[in-house]
Amino acid sequence: MRQILWTHPINLVVGLTLWSVWFVAMYGGLSVVCAIAPPDPEQGPLTLLNAGLALLTLITVAFLAWLAWKCFHASQQTTMRAAHFCAIVSAGLYLASMVAVLFVGVPVLGLSPCV
Amino acid sequence: MNDSSQDSSRKTAPEDTRRFLEDLERVWANPRGLGALTIVNHTTVGLRFMLTGMAFFLVGGVLAMLIRSQLAFPGQNFMAPEIYNQVVTMHGTVMMFLFAIPILEGLAIYMIPKMIGARDLVCPRLSAFGYWCYLFGGLILLSSLFMEMAPSSGWFMYTPLSSKVYSPGLGSDFWLLGITFVEISALSAGVELVVSILRTRTQGMALHKMPLFAWYILAMAMMIVVGFPPLILGSVLLELERAVGMPFFDVAGGGDPILWQHLFWLFGHPEVYIIFLPGAGIVSTLIPVFAGRPIVGYGWAVFAVITTGFISFGLWVHHMFTVGMPQLAQTFFSAASMLVAVPTGIQIFLWLATLWLGKPRLQVPMLWIFGFLFVFVLGGLTGVMLALVPFNWQVHDTHFVVAHMHYVLVGGMFFPLIGGLYYWLPLFSGRMPSQTLGKWGFWLTFLGFNGTFLIMHWTGLLGMPRRVYTYGADEGWQLFNLISSVSSFLMAMGIAMILVDIMLHFRFGKPARQNPWNADTLEWATSMPPSPYNFVSLPKVETRHPLWEYPQLPRTIAEGRHGLAAAFHGRREIWGTDPLTGKLREVIHIPTNSWWPLFAALALAVVCISLLLRWYPLAGIAVLVAAGFLLRWSWENGAHPRAAPDTREQPGNPPLHSRTLDGPGVWTMAVALLANGAFFLSLLFGWFYLWTISPEWSMPPESPLSLTLLVLAGLASSAGWLWLERCVRRLRRRQGAGLAKGLYMISALGAVQLGLLVWVLVLAELDVTATAHDAVLMVSLVYVMLHTGFGAVLTLLQGLRVGYGYVGVEAPLEPVVVRLLWRYNLGVYWIVVVSLAVLPRMIGGTT
16 A cells, blocks of 8 residues: 555656645745845845745755655565556656755845845 | 457458448548538547647738838838737737647647547547637637737736726737637647546556657646636736726736736746647657657656646746846746756757667658757757846847747747658648658748847847837847848748648648658557547557557557447447556547537637627626536536447446546546636635735725625535535445435535525625725635536536436446535635635734
């Protein structure tokens, strides 16, 4: 049953869906806070808002890495070709989603949020 | 394929075979004369899409020539500014909405069933309906040009330029209503392509054995399903603003014009990839054939397709870098814009590696593929440049962007499309095109294209803004513009050469032999041109390259030695298979030719024209007529005698889909609801966006929506849903007693919910023209009311169908489909209640 979970074709879209949700949360969260209670520009990037966005990024990265590992592991276990294909491509897609989260999220460390 | 040898050893008597072929011809026959309007077959509908798209392309091309003629020299008066604006707007609109997407959909509709070993798409009447919506919507939109009242605000219709104040004529209305009509077509195609690819591949064709083209089309179709609804919502809102005065995009009324930009580009940027992916799919199909070897890195290609599909949704704001937003937000979109180049780069390296390791044959289709590689890579590189915010600011709204866009779209879509056209031409006609004319056509187009648009990068860098109708002689742009204009006519000559070649080949082309390019995919196992049923029998396929490994397949298929080789029952049949493994699950019997799709589309055309002319009573009547046609059409589904004249199952075959609980109807409803969900989420986004961002947003301190009545309505809906779940559970256990009564009661609960919502609306006394707040409440309430009413009517019809024997223990599928709608309605309803009635009470309004 567990193996079916990680070799299911749904994994092909879960990673990048999570990336999309994370992306919308980052942009939406930033926009709402900047509209309602923008931090002082003098603070630079060292704001609670940036810290929150960075934390969200780290959690998402960790979760995607875990998912990538589970799929990769399942791909090595299964003997069914179609299941192996789905699991290994999904592992790659989770990994790509993780890299995408990191790449898009890194500016949080260096830029003021609402300037 | 292993078992296909077993299948192919099946011997039938010549008399049986003859009778079977006669039955097959009769069941799948396309009527002639006026009856041809009823044809729903994917081959005919796909061709209609492509031919209509080509006609619109010629119109768009003539408009392009007019633009280049106007800009050839400074200070020209060839066209008045207002006419030039119409021509520019219509050029972009026609090319994007009436040519690029429909022609690719047409190609997919034509090709996908043949490639995956099916006889038709899973919802053929939906294909036909989509085509008629496209044709009528396109003609309505185009008619504005001839009446000199075409839209003139640019193909992206930015507000407030497109609003009533600055565009008082009917131009914007033509665009909004016409495009929305056309988009019904895109969504229809998107939904059914997804379901067909996932559920109707031939026996044994597991997901990892699917032709790469099908992966690309699957991604494109899913992107259409998710990407088009934001624009449909935007168009509805803008039309409501123009027609009724609801101020969604008017700052004074609490709206925001930037909301339009968000909704437009939420659709607009993915659309670039919706256009590119099928083009890349053609490239991934042709390169292995002409290199004579399988593509390098099939799994990597799938990886790249999926990644492109998703990341392309995270770029929309890079069209809006100059509207003013925090730098940090800009970096998110800048980074995502750079990221999307990675999967594209992966595909390019896969194609190059395949060519490197194979023995490429430089025939006409491959010329276009090489042209694609050159042009698209350049367009991709300027795309990465535009992803960089400071550079983007500098060249925003200049001809540099026009050049980039054409390199990406013409390079990424037009070049592969023509390559694919030359490649599949023998399949369409049974004849080969001329190599000489084909090469002339390519080189003239290639040189003309680069002469037109490469130069335009420089005119852009020199500061020439886009969309200006003329320029001064002292600007220093005249030589570049002249070269662009002359080259554009060279390109037009190239395209004319291609058209001449295509037309001549129908008469003078050499007859093509079977599989003339030595291709590996199943479409070449059909007759040339293909019969309406594609395959006499459906083979078991367990390889990515069926025709390379089993070259005798066309013969054994034609001899009826594989699956579904019987048609005496009068049903149009295809396999229903497992999405992952390709194992057989059911026999899908699909609907036959019908007038309903045409009638429904005609009624919607009347709605569209009535709204344009502000004849609202007629529009209302036409809506009811269209709904009547659509419901009558739905009545002939499932176990209805017209859908399944003979319900006996063939020995050894899986059950008929209408006798199962997981037929393609469930999948079709699920994918359609995904599109609906994208529309709803866009509406929700609009609500929260205006609430938080709009500078003049005004919300009363007390919500005008009665929470008590809303909760009561929600309880009625919840009770109906629970009852329906119980009905389906009982059907699963083959208990049909009291089913009709239950369905009538569920429908009544839907009606109660609808009545309560009407009461909520009346009590709210919304002033929809005064504030965007009230206008959004009205649209949201109407949205849930329409869904509630729709759910109630469908459930009522289910009750009636039980009485007729079309639904019951033996045919349990339809209540499962309707249950999905109820689940969706319920989820959406409570989200609306929380967002519109509970949160404002908790957070408090502002005045």
